[in-house]
Amino acid sequence: MCGIIACTGEDVGSLAVEGLKRLEYRGYDSYGFAWVTGSGGAIQTRKSLEPLEDLGDRLPQCSAVVGHTRWATHGTVSLENCHPHSAHDNSFSLVHNGIVENYQDLRKTDITCADVSDTQVIVRLLETALSKAASREGALRDVLDRLGGRNTILVLFPDGEMLAARHGSPLLVSRTESQYFLSSDLISFAPYTSLYCPIPEQHIVRIKGKCIALYDATLSLCDIDWVQVEVSNSEFSKDGYPHFMMKEIMEQWQTVSRQAKSTGADLGNFVLELERRGNLLLTGAGGAYYTCLQIAWLLREVTGLKALAVPAYEIESLEALYGQGDFVLAVSQSGETADTISAVERAESRGMRVASLVNMPMSTLARMSEFSFANHSGPEICVLSTKSATAQITFGYLLAKRLKGQDGGAAIDQLSHVLSQYLTRTVSWKIREVTKRLVSAHSIFVLGRGLFLPCAMIAALNIKEASYSHAEAFAAGELKHGVLALIEKGVPVMLYVDRDDSYMLNVASEVKSRGAHLVGIAYEDNELFDDFVPMPIVSDPLLAAICGLIPGQLIAYHLGIQAGVNPDRPRNLAKSVTVQ
Numbered sequence: 001m002c003g004i005i006a007c008t009g010e011d012v013g014s015l016a017v018e019g020l021k022r023l024e025y026r027g028y029d030s031y032g033f034a035w036v037t038g039s040g041g042a043i044q045t046r047k048s049l050e051p052l053e054d055l056g057d058r059l060p061q062c063s064a065v066v067g068h069t070r071w072a073t074h075g076t077v078s079l080e081n082c083h084p085h086s087a088h089d090n091s092f093s094l095v096h097n098g099i100v101e102n103y104q105d106l107r108k109t110d111i112t113c114a115d116v117s118d119t120q121v122i123v124r125l126l127e128t129a130l131s132k133a134a135s136r137e138g139a140l141r142d143v144l145d146r147l148g149g150r151n152t153i154l155v156l157f158p159d160g161e162m163l164a165a166r167h168g169s170p171l172l173v174s175r176t177e178s179q180y181f182l183s184s185d186l187i188s189f190a191p192y193t194s195l196y197c198p199i200p201e202q203h204i205v206r207i208k209g210k211c212i213a214l215y216d217a218t219l220s221l222c223d224i225d226w227v228q229v230e231v232s233n234s235e236f237s238k239d240g241y242p243h244f245m246m247k248e249i250m251e252q253w254q255t256v257s258r259q260a261k262s263t264g265a266d267l268g269n270f271v272l273e274l275e276r277r278g279n280l281l282l283t284g285a286g287g288a289y290y291t292c293l294q295i296a297w298l299l300r301e302v303t304g305l306k307a308l309a310v311p312a313y314e315i316e317s318l319e320a321l322y323g324q325g326d327f328v329l330a331v332s333q334s335g336e337t338a339d340t341i342s343a344v345e346r347a348e349s350r351g352m353r354v355a356s357l358v359n360m361p362m363s364t365l366a367r368m369s370e371f372s373f374a375n376h377s378g379p380e381i382c383v384l385s386t387k388s389a390t391a392q393i394t395f396g397y398l399l400a401k402r403l404k405g406q407d408g409g410a411a412i413d414q415l416s417h418v419l420s421q422y423l424t425r426t427v428s429w430k431i432r433e434v435t436k437r438l439v440s441a442h443s444i445f446v447l448g449r450g451l452f453l454p455c456a457m458i459a460a461l462n463i464k465e466a467s468y469s470h471a472e473a474f475a476a477g478e479l480k481h482g483v484l485a486l487i488e489k490g491v492p493v494m495l496y497v498d499r500d501d502s503y504m505l506n507v508a509s510e511v512k513s514r515g516a517h518l519v520g521i522a523y524e525d526n527e528l529f530d531d532f533v534p535m536p537i538v539s540d541p542l543l544a545a546i547c548g549l550i551p552g553q554l555i556a557y558h559l560g561i562q563a564g565v566n567p568d569r570p571r572n573l574a575k576s577v578t579v580q
């Protein structure tokens with residue numbers, strides 16, 4: 001979490017503002033910049049708790065700048081805790097992404113420090129280290145060696161020199177003819193550059209004017225391997241929609257099709273390996289864990305592969321079932337989810353092989369993987385995962401089909417066509433009317449079974465995130481074992497009902513007879529439903545795994561709007577969860 005950027009070159013102030021705006025999805029508790037002008041001088045800073053868009057598009061003219069958009073982990077959301085943090089004598093300013101896990105110990109033993117946030121501990125350590133070390137990079141190395149946890153740091157000095165150190169949290173360097181950029185991800189400076197280098201773990205970069213140097217953990221100089229990556233600029237506009245969430249929901253008919261076109265060619269060797277092993281462990285966190293459940297279900301159902309899903313932060317509970325040479329498939333939109341990276345590290349230490357499914361090229365998980373698959377969804381700006389979730393499940397469906405010796409491409413083409421008809425203003429407005437009757441509810445329950453259980457889980461998560469309403473998903477079979485006690489007159493229950501699904505219709509009767517307000521998410525209306533939300537209808541019943549997600553996304557969106565929430569930026573959340 002947190003987004004960090006830096007730029008050097010002539011008049012890079014406006015580029016820095018634009019670059020940081022693109023990272024706001026990583027945290028929006030506060031923002032700040034530190035900069036120097038011309039060939040150096042006093043470092044100036046600007047910090048704010050206001051949205052970054054209120055800053056306009058420019059900082060004063062400057063030649064080197066660092067910026068930060070914060071997701072607070074230690075210390076309240078306050079100007080005092082806002083980055084950049086500066087040395088007492090203003091001899092440097094730094095921004096930080098991560099958590100100094102041993103910050104309390106460091107405060108007790110190494111420094112006397114009344115400051116609150118973990119980042120300020122780094123500042124105090126660097127002040128001391130700079131007074132002793134022979135070089136700035138040596139001082140930063142000393143500090144890094146003392147920090148527990150994942151910490152990536154950018155430091156600006158008054159002479160315009162910049163140091164960047166990567167440890168755990170992501171960092172890329174990119175360049176034009178006359179500028180260097182550093183950023184947590186590649187979308188910040190995509191309009192200006194397509195040449196990137198992911199900074200390797202434990203490495204330090206030094207930039208001054210037109211000179212750049214990369215040092216490894218022993219401070220030996222190393223080569224920088226620039227990679228060409230194009231990111232489409234159109235992805236950053238709302239295209240006339242009021243929110244990115246709505247835009248990203250509406251474009252899913254295209255993203256599932258793009259996923260199918262790209263996945264086909266990539267799968268070959270991975271399929272061969274899975275056929276050899278017969279075992280797969282899928283892991284992810286949050287919504288990505290629910291998509292893992294869905295993909296695992298598809299793989300078991302279609303191929304008989306022993307595929308299980310486990311939340312990344314609970315991998316210990318299943319790892320004993322897997323051994324040397326088995327695959328773990330890590331699913332993460334950002335490819336930087338700290339919980340998932342830790343799970344993969346743990347799996348690797350047991351001899352497991354790594355595959356990943358991520359939306360961000362060159363991300364940490366992609367680079368850790370023997371087989372890395374892309375979502376092909378384009379940047380997803382809304383904090384909630386919508387188009388990346390459907391793309392992930394599309395991948396799972398295609399993988400399952402390929403393992404069975406079939407090609408799922410035609411079915412995805414049909415799905416894409418059906419979604420292009422379904423994702424209209426008419427359907428969206430109908431769902432908006434339904435949500436008007438849910439908006440004041442104390443709790444919303446979402447019931448499903450089989451393929452629809454992960455859909456129900458994702459719907460409940462989306463509702464919580466987008467509207468702050470309490471929503472809980474349950475397997476329909478759980479109802480009589482406890483959940484029914486929560487149902488009373490007027491309690492909204494959303495039910496996923498498959499074709500000819502007499503089991504779910506009985507469940508509907510049971511909650512209805514206790515007075516529930518029933519929202520049927522189904523292929524056809526039923527007299528039991530108080531409200532009916534139609535699902536997209538496709539010929540392959542397995543694609544319900546994808547179709548079932550879309551009504552839940554629209555319900556969450558409209559509930560959020562009616563509750564006065566900006567669903568693109570739910571409070572306390574950030575898109576890329578790079579801390580544990």
Ligand code: GLU
Nearest residue numbers: 001002072073074097098
């Ligand atoms: N721990 C730092 C803070 O609270 C940085 C947070 C982060 O990177 O998410 O300000």
